[in-house]
Amino acid sequence: xxxxxxxxxxxxxxxxxxxxxxxxxxxxxxxxxxxxxxxxxxxxxxxxxxxxxxxxxxxxxxxxxx
Numbered sequence: 001x002x003x004x005x006x007x008x009x010x011x012x013x014x015x016x017x018x019x020x021x022x023x024x025x026x027x028x029x030x031x032x033x034x035x036x037x038x039x040x041x042x043x044x045x046x047x048x049x050x051x052x053x054x055x056x057x058x059x060x061x062x063x064x065x066x
Contacts, residue, residue: 002034 009027018024 002030002037006030006034 006027009023009030013020013023013027016023
């Protein structure tokens, strides 16, 4: 939804030849919101859960005691 809004505002802004400041500012605010959402998703790992560690890979490791 944000991507479609961003594209629509970009096209509309260009067709108005950047003459309407409100459309340009709305386009920039939508871009900032889109970047924030994508950053939050990348920190969280996106839509897919992170893979669990394989137990066989950690079987030879010892626990550190200090």
